Amino acid sequence: MRESAAERHDRLLALVRERGTARVSELAERLGVSPVTARRDVEALAAQGLLDRVHGQVSWPRRGAAGRSGEGLVLGLLVPSATYYFAEVIRGAHEAAARAGARLVLRISDYRPEEDRARVEGLLAAGAEGVLVAPGWRGLPEDRLAYGDWLAELPVPAVLLERRAEPGSPLDGLDRVASDHAHGVLLALRHLLSLGHATPLLVARRDSPTAFAVRAGYAEALGTLGLKEPRPVIDSVPAEADPEGFERAVRALHEAVGSGLASAALVHNDVDAIEIVQRLAELGVRVPQDLALIAYDDEVAALADTPLTAVAPPKRQVGRHATELLVERLAEASDEEAARRHLSLLPWLRVRDSCGAQPTPSI
Structure with missing residues (x-):
């Protein structure tokens, strides 16, 4: 695989950092590139303040007391x-x-x-x-x-x-x-309960630390609020990556709403939430009339046809x-x-x- 310019720059910087000072011709030989390429790399890195260049040599930049304050x-x-x-x-x-x-x-x-x-x-x-x-x-x-x-x-x-x-x-x-995701989940559940809903369901992924933190926060929030889990967490997956898995998640939520088990849900993340709302509408479930829904992440939640209430981590x-x-x-x-x-x-x-x-x- 051909080495990228960024990778070559990293090797060049490592050589200079190790030696303190080096000639451009020496760097070209060690890197296995032409002197022209080495000179061009040195000029680019010096322009970024990553190297000091003087008379055909480069050295690791020196920083005085100013550097200690940032x-x-x-x-x-x-x-x-x-x-x-x-x-x-x-x-x-x-x-x-x-x-x-x-x-x-x-x-x-x-x-x-x-x-x-x-x-x-x-x-x-x-x-x-x-x-x-x-x-x-x-x-x-x-x-x-x-x-x-x-x-x-x-x-x-x-x-x-x-x-x-x-x-x-x-x-x-x-x-x-x-971010304290457990606190974010607690905010969402408390809000839905204040609107008169029974224990909200959680629909969440399993593909990131945030997803697992939301799941753990859900269990913690149920305990804090003195609630019982109405049913296991519904596993969500991206619709484009796993259409069948996405459909299973939608059908599980649809069934919970249709049976009267749930009237509210928290969905991680808001991209999935938007697509879930669209598919539920095709199945006859309206948001918020039939299902009150809160998304987690708040990246694009406000752009949905029905703008989604969302937990916003302080990213x-x-x-x-x-x-x-x-x-x-x-x-x-x-x-x-x-x-x-x-x-x-x-x-x-x-x-x-x-x-x-x-x-x-x-x-």
């Missing part, structure tokens, strides 16, 4: 996707880095946790002095166990994003910033607070007694038409 820092960010949920996390991280005078370098894992470590090493080679990491776990417990502890061994400060570590594991000792704030925490941690690098933090941010409920309540006025 100015001139290079921060790494690894997320499983740059779209949907994590687009807002990235935006918040970028805004906070810019305010601190730091540069943010991004890598995407595409939910391949087995590649997370190599991608973080690429961030370090690119000059990252601290990293923000949302591992590409697919929600399976074995992912968290098999692809996590290495983060605690990194030579630079790390902050875990939107992920919770196994209690007592090395990863549990890291700083982390995450942008997660990125912002995590970046601010990492900058602070780098400033405290010499303080061995600086306390680590587990910061939970509370989602909020955006009330629209799909639950049958008066929508929240726009601000």
Whole structure:
């Protein structure tokens, strides 16, 4: 497989970081590329502030006291996707880095946790002095166990994003910033109960840490509210990936409504919720007249034909607070007694038409 420019840049930066100073001709030989290519790469990296270039040589950039307050820092960010949920996390991280005078370098894992470590090493080679990491776990417990502890061994400060570590594991000792999805689920159930509905059903995926957190939050909320589970959680799948599985989920919800077992449901996520509402309408079930529905994530919920009430995790704030925490941690690098933090941010409920309540006025 042909090496990409980004991969070659990572190797070049790793060589300079290891040596401190190197000639461009030497880098070309070590990288196995032409002097012209090496020179072009050096110029590009120097323009980004990742290298210092003087008279045919390059060196690792020096940072003085200003770097300790954030100015001139290079921060790494690894997320499983740059779209949907994590687009807002990235935006918040970028805004906070810019305010601190730091540069943010991004890598995407595409939910391949087995590649997370190599991608973080690429961030370090690119000059990252601290990293923000949302591992590409697919929600399976074995992912968290098999692809996590290495983060605690990194030579630079790390902050875990939107992920919770196994209690007592090395990863549990890291700083982390995450949405409190259990609180979000509790908000949704309380709202539906306040509208006079019996115990709401949960329709949820099993393909991400958020999905499993929503499921766990549902069980916890039932206990908090003194409710019994009306029936097991309905497994949801993307309609385009598994049409038959999607249809089974819709039929199960349709049956629950038709039999009088349920008049309200929480659906993770809002893309699935929109498609479920459309299919239910074809089967004669109307939202909110026959079924009050709340979606989880609030990425596109407001764009449905019947705008969906939705739980909105504070995604942008997660990125912002995590970046601010990492900058602070780098400033405290010499303080061995600086306390680590587990910061939970509370989602909020955006009330629209799909639950049958008066929508929240726009601000």
